Amino acid sequence: MLDSVRIISGVPSRLRRQAALLYYQAFREKVDALELKPGSVRQAVRLYTASLDLDSALAAVKGHHLAGLAGLTTRTSRFLQVPWPLLVQEFGFWRALSRRMNLAIEHMHKPDPDEQHLDTLAVRASCRNRGIGTTLLREVIARAHADGFGKVTLAVVNTNSAARRLYEREGFRAVRTRHYGWLTSRGGFTSVTKMQRDLAVQAPGL
Ligand SMILES: CC(C)(COP(=O)(O)OP(=O)(O)OC[C@H]1O[C@@H](n2cnc3c(N)ncnc32)[C@H](O)[C@@H]1OP(=O)(O)O)[C@@H](O)C(=O)NCCC(=O)NCCS
Numbered sequence: 577m578l579d580s581v582r583i584i585s586g587v588p589s590r591l592r593r594q595a596a597l598l599y600y601q602a603f604r605e606k607v608d609a610l611e612l613k614p615g616s617v618r619q620a621v622r623l624y625t626a627s628l629d630l631d632s633a634l635a636a637v638k639g640h641h642l643a644g645l646a647g648l649t650t651r652t653s654r655f656l657q658v659p660w661p662l663l664v665q666e667f668g669f670w671r672a673l674s675r676r677m678n679l680a681i682e683h684m685h686k687p688d689p690d691e692q693h694l695d696t697l698a699v700r701a702s703c704r705n706r707g708i709g710t711t712l713l714r715e716v717i718a719r720a721h722a723d724g725f726g727k728v729t730l731a732v733v734n735t736n737s738a739a740r741r742l743y744e745r746e747g748f749r750a751v752r753t754r755h756y757g758w759l760t761s762r763g764g765f766t767s768v769t770k771m772q773r774d775l776a777v778q779a780p781g782l
Contacts, residue, residue, distance in 0.1 A: 578706060578707050578708070578711065580638055580639070581636050581637065581638045581643055581644075581708055581711070582636070582637045582638075583634055583635070583636055583637075583711060583712060583715050584634065584635050584637060585634055585719070586630055586631045586633060586634075586635065587628075587630040587633050587635040587642065587645065588630075588635070588637070589630065591635065591637070591641075591642045592625055592628070592630060593621065593625055594641065594642040595624075595625075595628055595630065595633070595635075595642055595645055596620075596621045596622075596623075596624035596625040596628060597617075597621050597624075598642055598644075598645055598698050598700055599624050599628065599645065599647075599656075599696060599698060600614075600617065600620040600621060600624055601698075601700075601701065602696075602698035602699075603696075603698070605763055605764040606733075606763040606764060606765070607620065609762040609763040609764070610678060610682075610760060610762065610763040611675070611678045611679055611682055611763075612658070612675055612678075612679070613675060613678075619666060622666075623658060623662065623663075623666060624656075626658075626659065626662055627656055627657060627658040627659065627662070628647070628655065628656055629653065629654060629655055629656070629657065631653075632647060632648045632649065632650075632653045632654065632655040633645055633646060633647045633648060633655060633696075634646040634648070634712055634715055634716060634719070636699070636703075636708050636711065636712055638703070641700070642700065643699065643700050643703040643708055644697075644698060644699040644700065644703065644708045644709065644712050645696060645697075645698050645699075645712075646694060646696065646697050646712045646713070646715070646716050647694070647695040647696030647697075648692060648693065648694060648695060648716065649683075649685070649687060649693040649695040650687055650691070650692055650693065650725075651686070651687050651688070651689050651691070654683075654695075655695040655696060656683060656695060656696070657683075658675075658676075658679055660672070660676060663675055663676055683695070685731075687729070688726075688727075690724075690725055690726035690727065691725065691726070691727050691728075691729055692716070692720040692723075692725040692727070692728045692729070693728075693729050693730065694713075694716055694728060694729070694730040695730075697709060697712060697713060697730070697739070699712075709739075709742055710742060710745075710746065713742065713743075713746050714746065716728060717746070717747075717773060717775070720775060721775045725775060726774070726775055727772050727773060727774050727775055728748075728772070728773045728775065729751075729770060729771065729772045729773075730743065730748065730770075730771050731768050731769065731770050731771070732768070732769055732771060733764070733765035733767070733768050733769075734753075734765050734766055734767040734768070734769065735764055735765045735766075736765070740769075743771050746773065747773050748771040748772060748773045749771060749772060749773075750769045750770070750771050751770050751771065751772045752769070752770045753767050753768070753769045753770075754767060754768050754769075754770075755767045756768070
């Protein structure tokens with residue numbers, strides 16, 4: 577399986593819609609209950625198709641399909657940004673306003689200058705448990721290191737033990753947990769842990 581998967585920088589534009597669908601399907605519970613609250617899959621895909629910065633991502637491509645996605649946010653670039661005019665167009669002003677606030681809370685994190693934030697890691701359901709998530713994560717770390725970042729960060733919810741295991745195996749450690757209790761339980765979680773992988777600076781000449 578892994579032999580037939582290529583990891584590339586940036587999602588090709590022909591796979592934009594697949595990226596939007598993959599994002600929505602991977603985070604549907606949270607998106608439906610707490611964030612964008614789309615009225616249909618079509619609306620969600622339409623919104624994400626227009627909102628993902630495909631250059632701020634690594635793609636795992638298998639044939640003509642997108643098998644996985646790592647969305648990256650730095651101080652100067654953001655993987656997911658839903659344009660305000662689009663929100664208004666889709667939901668009307670007042671319903672757009674509440675969604676804008678939900679999105680801001682979820683995606684407001686402004687990385688430090690030396691921080692590469694892994695905004696999204698998602699593998700298509702039919703391709704999971706074959707090493708694609710691990711490969712994408714390792715590639716994110718390697719590229720962040722090569723690009724001179726000091727750390728890679730991410731956030732994981734308390735009910736996502738599969739992702740947490742993966743992150744710990746790849747050297748991430750928990751740095752902070754925020755408890756939300758009933759505020760987020762409709763989205764399938766009650767706390768969010770920020771995790772960090774420090775990238776060792778190599779001494780000159782080594
Ligand atoms: C979390 C996620 C990205 C992991 O992707 P993945 O491709 O399944 O990850 P991997 O295959 O590398 O690792 C998953 C498991 O498969 C195992 N595995 C990897 N290659 C394998 C292989 N060839 N044969 C059998 N098992 C294998 C890994 O050891 C790991 O085992 P574990 O669950 O006991 O820890 C994926 O489940 C996903 O998209 N989830 C929905 C979105 C999400 O929650 N993202 C994270 C947000 S923080």
